[in-house]
Structures are given as C-alpha cells and as structure tokens.
Amino acid sequence: MDRQGWLQQAMAALQHAQPAQAAALLREALHADPTDAEAARLLSAALLATGDGEGALRVLDEALSHRPQWAPLHAARGEVQSRLGNTAEAEAAFEAALRIQPNDRVALRSLLRLWLQLSRPAQVLERIDRTFPHAIPPDFLRIRAEALIAAGRGDDAAMLSAGFGADRSCLAADLQLALSLSQAQQAGAAESLARRLLPTHRPEAWFALARALLAQDRLGEAEAALVEVVRHAPGHLLAQEDLVQLRWTRSGDPAIATAALDEALRRDPACTALLVHKARLYDYARGPEAARALLADAARQRPDDALLAQACAEFALKFDAAVAVRDAERAWQLAPQRPGVAIALADATLAAGQPDRALRLATALLAQDPADQHALAVQAVALRQLGKPEYGELYDYSRFVSATLLETPSGWNRLEDYLGDLAGALRRMHLAKAHPVGQSLRGGTQTHQELEKSEDPAIRAFFQAIDGPIRRHLTAIGPGSDPLRRRYSENYAIRGIWSVQLRASGFHTNHFHQEGWFSSACYIDLPPAISDDCQDGWLQFGQPGYPTSPPTGPDHFIRPQPGLLALFPSYFWHGTVPFTGSPDHTRLTIAFDIVPA
CATH class of the missing domain: 1.25.40.10 (Tetratricopeptide repeat domain)
Structure with missing residues (x-):
C-alpha cells in the first residue's frame, strides 16, 4: 500500500472511532518515511484517542526534529499537552504554531479555548479584537460571546447571540453558548438561540432549550424538552x-x-x-x-x-x-x-478513625488546589481530632464568622415591613413538593429559579440589603496568608443564590460549599420553635456530614432571627438543628455563595 492509501484508511478508522486500527496503519506509513509529518500528526491523534498521551508526545517530538517549522505539528502538540493537563506547555505550543503561521485558525481557536478554561476572558477578547479588527468570523464570534459571559458581561453576549444564524459549521459552539447564556442568567437569549437550533434535530439543542426553560421556571415545557432529549439519546x-x-x-x-x-x-x-x-x-x-x-x-x-x-x-x-x-x-x-477518588478516601479514613491518613490525603489535594473547599473541610476535622492548634486557625469563629442584620432597602421604612414583603414573594416561588437531589435540605423545598433575574421589587431589593453587611465583613477579614484570606478581595460576586423553606422536623444536613469563598444564611421568616430556650432550628458549625470515630459534634452555633445575615467561610461544615412545630410552621431563608471579584 502507498502513503496515500495508508493515510486514507487511517483517517477512515479515526472517523469510525477505531484509533488502534488507525495507529497501526500510521506506524506503517512512518516506517516507510520517518519524516512524514502528516502521518505523525495523525498518529498522535490516534494515540491520544487510545489514552496514550505520552506516546503521542514522543511521536510529535520526533516529527518536530524533522519539520520544526510546520505549524500543525506544534498545534497538535498543544492539543496533547492540554489533554494531559499541562496548560503552560499547551499554551506555548499553540503560540509557537501561530508564530509560524499567524493565520492558523485551528491553533488560534484552541489557544482561545484554553484561555477560557484558565479563566482569562479579557485575554481572549483582546486577542480576537486584535486579530480581526474589521469583521470577526462566525466561529470566533461564538468564542467572543463565551468570553463576554466569563467576564460577567452576559447582556453583551446575549445581544451578540441575537444575530447568530443556525450555521451547521458553528453548531457545537452555538449549543455551548446557549447553555452558557442560561448559566449567565440570560435565559431569554438562550431560549431564542436554542429554538433556532432545533431544526438540526440534535438532542443537545433540546437540552439547551430545556436548560433555558428551567431558568425561567417554565417547568412543564422544560420537562417536555427533556423528554425529547432522552427519547433520542x-x-x-x-x-x-x-x-x-x-x-x-x-x-x-x-x-x-x-x-x-x-x-x-x-x-x-x-x-x-x-x-x-x-x-x-x-x-x-x-x-x-x-x-x-x-x-x-x-x-x-x-x-x-x-x-x-x-x-x-x-x-x-x-x-x-x-x-x-x-x-x-x-x-x-x-x-x-480519577476526580473525587482521593477525597472519597480521605472522607472514609476520617470516618473510620484514621485522622492522620485523612490529613495526609487532604494536604496533598490542597497542594494541587489551595482553594479546594472539600479538602479544607476534611483537613479541619482531622486537625481537630488530632488536637492540633491549626484547627483554631482554620475555624476561627471570632474572626471569620459574622451575624448582622440586613440594611433596610430603599422603598421600605422598617426592616420588618420589608421582610414581610420578601417572605410573600419567596413563598410564591416554593412550588415543589420534595427536597431536591444533591442538596443539603431535608423536609422542605428549594427554589431553582434565578433570584437575580426576578422582577419582584422585594427580591430585587435584597441585593441592596446585603451589600453593606458583606462589604463590612470582607473589610473586617482583610488579607492574609491562610487559605481563606489569601483569596481576599475588596469586591465580590454572587455565585448562586436560592431560597429554602423547611417544614417542621426539617433541617439541613451538615455540609460545605465547594464552589464558594464565603457562604451565607439569611433568615426571612421563622417558626415559633426557634427561641433562646433550646437550639431547635439553629445554625451549627464544625460537625462533618457523616459519622466519625471518635464522634465530632458541633462547636459553634448561631441563633436565627428575622433579618439576620450570617456569613462564614464556604469550607466550614455547617447544618441546622431540626425544629418542632405544626404542619403550617416553616423556616424561610435565602442563602448564597460569594467569590472574590
């Protein structure tokens, strides 16, 4: 077989998800001509598909020794390094390809996607605008919209998406953009884009539509869209x-x-x-x-x-x-x-009375990601069980926790009046019959609508009511070298906000918030059972979400009161004590996470 035959059969094998067969054919081609750069590039892709990333790198390095100025080899090397998690090496390889061939759109797209993955949207926007000063091609417009969303400019991304057509060459990018618009609280724009994609008959288009409808609390329509997804896929x-x-x-x-x-x-x-x-x-x-x-x-x-x-x-x-x-x-x-395996073992060893082993595992995870809230939560309990003073530094209740009243927002004369209006608005949103899967509450309901997009005046005013207490809390915390304060910023962004309504005997299991920096509990309306005489319904800290040996109980409490906003580090184990009462007694709260901005 000649070179062209090997390459054609190898490409057909790759298209039919047969990477091992493709690799065998491409090795034959390279055996016949070790300097065949295109065969080497395809072989690297085949090896990567089989999971042999290191083998793919070896093939590319050998090919680059023969063809150091061929841009596609550098771009392929970037793809392999990116898949292996070597982001700095991947970025360098994509930049090398673009220095050789500045108009290589494949390498540029990969570089921009890498920057989005690394949370560098400003760099993406600058590079796109510099590269295309007059007319941005459609596929790069999609990437620009993703960058706008990542930069907190969801309104701009929504306006940009309004001009997109159902271009099959951009289908994957449009589907991702529709999902991102929903996450950025631009559900109307997400719905419009998803509906334009429905004629492609892709299940992912129905899924994007379902997510947009869920964000608008159109539950019946969302269910029908999800049924379409699973019917086809x-x-x-x-x-x-x-x-x-x-x-x-x-x-x-x-x-x-x-x-x-x-x-x-x-x-x-x-x-x-x-x-x-x-x-x-x-x-x-x-x-x-x-x-x-x-x-x-x-x-x-x-x-x-x-x-x-x-x-x-x-x-x-x-x-x-x-x-x-x-x-x-x-x-x-x-x-x-595998993601989650190390922390699962850390949790299990902590529960089984092996705090030394749990501490080693958590510390290793924190060396990879110092902001891993789960690892910090395990580390804290292990330190506490071992009697280490570092526990008090991680769980410094006097410094890291605050509980202050909301500020009365404009339009209301008294905080009590505002809380009454806010409670009415929130209760109209609690339509579910059961607690959601994957959340901490038991015996109650949680809103899934985006409170940030609510048109209700009382809900919109909530963001004004919490701003002062949050900023004072951050100022009091200040910068430092510990895991919490090293992330310090004077500014913040809300990442997720929801309301919970617990019924009598309801409670929150002990948990932490992996995606936050600081978390919160804001009390809107409370049942009669909450008082100074017992701890029913109180917020508790320090007890993990599973039994440990020896037992680890709570070591700090906050008594709720209407209008009280509690702020605490997201890695703090926290939950609530169940409360007693009649069926009409409920405990209504708002909770949210904040991250540095």
Missing part, C-alpha cells in the same frame, strides 16, 4: 439528571422520577453513570443503605469499575465507615487520578 446523562430532579421535586415519587432513567438502563444495564444517578435519588428518597444496595450487585459483577467503587464508598460513608474505606481503597487502586 437515552444515555444523555445531564438530561437524565435534570429530568429525575424535575420529576422528583414535582411529585415526590421515586418511581415517577426514574421512569425515563429505568428505560435507559433496560437498554444499557451496564451504564454505570446512569445507575449511580439512580442511586443518588435513592439516597435522598430512601437513605444511603438503599442507595448502596442498589449498586452492590453491579459492583460485584464489575469489580474493575472505579466509578462504581467510588459511589459505593460515598454512600457507605454515611452508615459504615469500614465498608466505605474498603470501597474507596478499591477505587483508589483502580484509578487514583
């Missing part, structure tokens, strides 16, 4: 997760919630991700023992499945620490680099 995990969540919170019936999921599992019973998500619903509806039992048979049949082992550990953690350690160690042996 039963294994679409995110759509299945959203459909389970929506049907569960609207019905409170696990059978109704998992109907589409069960149908997908009948078609593909070996799909671990779908089975694990069903187990997560079981955890919330029936308890962790039922969740782990659902996975037990599959785990025995697939002992080499790291995701199953990890999920088994996470559920067992809540009722049997020894089993959790065994499951987590199996996941660690199978896939130590």
Whole structure:
C-alpha cells in the first residue's frame, strides 16, 4: 500500500472511532518515511484517542526534529499537552504554531479555548479584537460571546447571540453558548438561540432549550424538552439528571422520577453513570443503605469499575465507615487520578478513625488546589481530632464568622415591613413538593429559579440589603496568608443564590460549599420553635456530614432571627438543628455563595 492509501484508511478508522486500527496503519506509513509529518500528526491523534498521551508526545517530538517549522505539528502538540493537563506547555505550543503561521485558525481557536478554561476572558477578547479588527468570523464570534459571559458581561453576549444564524459549521459552539447564556442568567437569549437550533434535530439543542426553560421556571415545557432529549439519546446523562430532579421535586415519587432513567438502563444495564444517578435519588428518597444496595450487585459483577467503587464508598460513608474505606481503597487502586477518588478516601479514613491518613490525603489535594473547599473541610476535622492548634486557625469563629442584620432597602421604612414583603414573594416561588437531589435540605423545598433575574421589587431589593453587611465583613477579614484570606478581595460576586423553606422536623444536613469563598444564611421568616430556650432550628458549625470515630459534634452555633445575615467561610461544615412545630410552621431563608471579584 502507498502513503496515500495508508493515510486514507487511517483517517477512515479515526472517523469510525477505531484509533488502534488507525495507529497501526500510521506506524506503517512512518516506517516507510520517518519524516512524514502528516502521518505523525495523525498518529498522535490516534494515540491520544487510545489514552496514550505520552506516546503521542514522543511521536510529535520526533516529527518536530524533522519539520520544526510546520505549524500543525506544534498545534497538535498543544492539543496533547492540554489533554494531559499541562496548560503552560499547551499554551506555548499553540503560540509557537501561530508564530509560524499567524493565520492558523485551528491553533488560534484552541489557544482561545484554553484561555477560557484558565479563566482569562479579557485575554481572549483582546486577542480576537486584535486579530480581526474589521469583521470577526462566525466561529470566533461564538468564542467572543463565551468570553463576554466569563467576564460577567452576559447582556453583551446575549445581544451578540441575537444575530447568530443556525450555521451547521458553528453548531457545537452555538449549543455551548446557549447553555452558557442560561448559566449567565440570560435565559431569554438562550431560549431564542436554542429554538433556532432545533431544526438540526440534535438532542443537545433540546437540552439547551430545556436548560433555558428551567431558568425561567417554565417547568412543564422544560420537562417536555427533556423528554425529547432522552427519547433520542437515552444515555444523555445531564438530561437524565435534570429530568429525575424535575420529576422528583414535582411529585415526590421515586418511581415517577426514574421512569425515563429505568428505560435507559433496560437498554444499557451496564451504564454505570446512569445507575449511580439512580442511586443518588435513592439516597435522598430512601437513605444511603438503599442507595448502596442498589449498586452492590453491579459492583460485584464489575469489580474493575472505579466509578462504581467510588459511589459505593460515598454512600457507605454515611452508615459504615469500614465498608466505605474498603470501597474507596478499591477505587483508589483502580484509578487514583480519577476526580473525587482521593477525597472519597480521605472522607472514609476520617470516618473510620484514621485522622492522620485523612490529613495526609487532604494536604496533598490542597497542594494541587489551595482553594479546594472539600479538602479544607476534611483537613479541619482531622486537625481537630488530632488536637492540633491549626484547627483554631482554620475555624476561627471570632474572626471569620459574622451575624448582622440586613440594611433596610430603599422603598421600605422598617426592616420588618420589608421582610414581610420578601417572605410573600419567596413563598410564591416554593412550588415543589420534595427536597431536591444533591442538596443539603431535608423536609422542605428549594427554589431553582434565578433570584437575580426576578422582577419582584422585594427580591430585587435584597441585593441592596446585603451589600453593606458583606462589604463590612470582607473589610473586617482583610488579607492574609491562610487559605481563606489569601483569596481576599475588596469586591465580590454572587455565585448562586436560592431560597429554602423547611417544614417542621426539617433541617439541613451538615455540609460545605465547594464552589464558594464565603457562604451565607439569611433568615426571612421563622417558626415559633426557634427561641433562646433550646437550639431547635439553629445554625451549627464544625460537625462533618457523616459519622466519625471518635464522634465530632458541633462547636459553634448561631441563633436565627428575622433579618439576620450570617456569613462564614464556604469550607466550614455547617447544618441546622431540626425544629418542632405544626404542619403550617416553616423556616424561610435565602442563602448564597460569594467569590472574590
């Protein structure tokens, strides 16, 4: 076979997801001509598809020794380094390709996507505007819109997206942009863009539409859109997760919630991700023992499945620490680099009375990401159990926690009047029947609408009411070298805001907030059970979300009162004490996370 035949067959194999076959053909081509740069580039892609990133790098380095000025080789090297997580090396490789061939749009797109991944939207905007001073090509307009969203300019991105057509060459970018617009509270623009993409008959277009409808609280339409997704793509995990969540919170019936999921599992019973998500619903509806039992048979049949082992550990953690350690160690042996495996093992060892081991694991994770709130939460409890003074530095309640009243916003004369109007507006949003999957509340409901986009005057005024207390809290904290204060900024941004209404006997399990810097609890309306005489309904800190050996109880409390805003580090374990009362007694709050801005 000649060179052209090898390359054509290899490309066909890659298109049909047969990378090993493609690699064998390309090795033949390179054996015939070791300087064939195109064969080397394709071979690197085939090796990367088989998971051999290091092998792909070796092939590219050898090819670059023969053709150092061929831009596609540098761009391919950037793709491999990016996949391996070597972002600095990837950036250098893409820049090298662009120095050789400044008009290489493939390399430029990859570089801009890398910068978005690294949260550098200003750099993306500057590079696009400099490269295309007169007319920005459609595919780069999409990237520019993503950068605008990442820079907090969602309104500008929404205006830009209004001019996009259903261009199949930009379909993937438009689908991602529609999802990003929903996340940026531009649900109307997201819906318009998603509807323009529906004629492509892609399940992802229906999914983007569903997310936009969910953001607008149009739950019936959102459910219908999600049904369309899973009808065409039963294994679409995110759509299945959203459909389970929506049907569960609207019905409170696990059978109704998992109907589409069960149908997908009948078609593909070996799909671990779908089975694990069903187990997560079981955890919330029936308890962790039922969740782990659902996975037990599959785990025995697939002992080499790291995701199953990890999920088994996470559920067992809540009722049997020894089993959790065994499951987590199996996941660690199978896939130590898998996201979540190391922290699952840290949680399990902490629960099983091995704080030294938990501390080592958490410290190693913090060396990779000093802002890992889960690792900080585990580290703190391990330090406390070991009697280390560093615990008091991490959990400095006197310095890091505040509890002050809201400021009365413009338009109201008294805080009490404002809270009454705010409570009425929030209660109109609490339409669900069950607590959501994946959240801390039990025995209550949580809003899923974007409070930032509400047109209700009382809800809009809330952001004015909290601004002063937040800024005073940040000023009092100040900068420092500890994990909390090293992220210090005078300015903040809200990342997620929601309302919770607990019924009698309801509570929040002990948890932390992985995506935040500071978290909050703001009390709007409270049941009679909350008083100075007992701690029913109080906010508590310091107790982890699973039993430990020895037991680790709460070591700090805040008594709620209407209008009180509590602010605390997101890595603090926190939960609430259940409260007693009649069925009409509720505990109404707003919570949000903030991050440095």
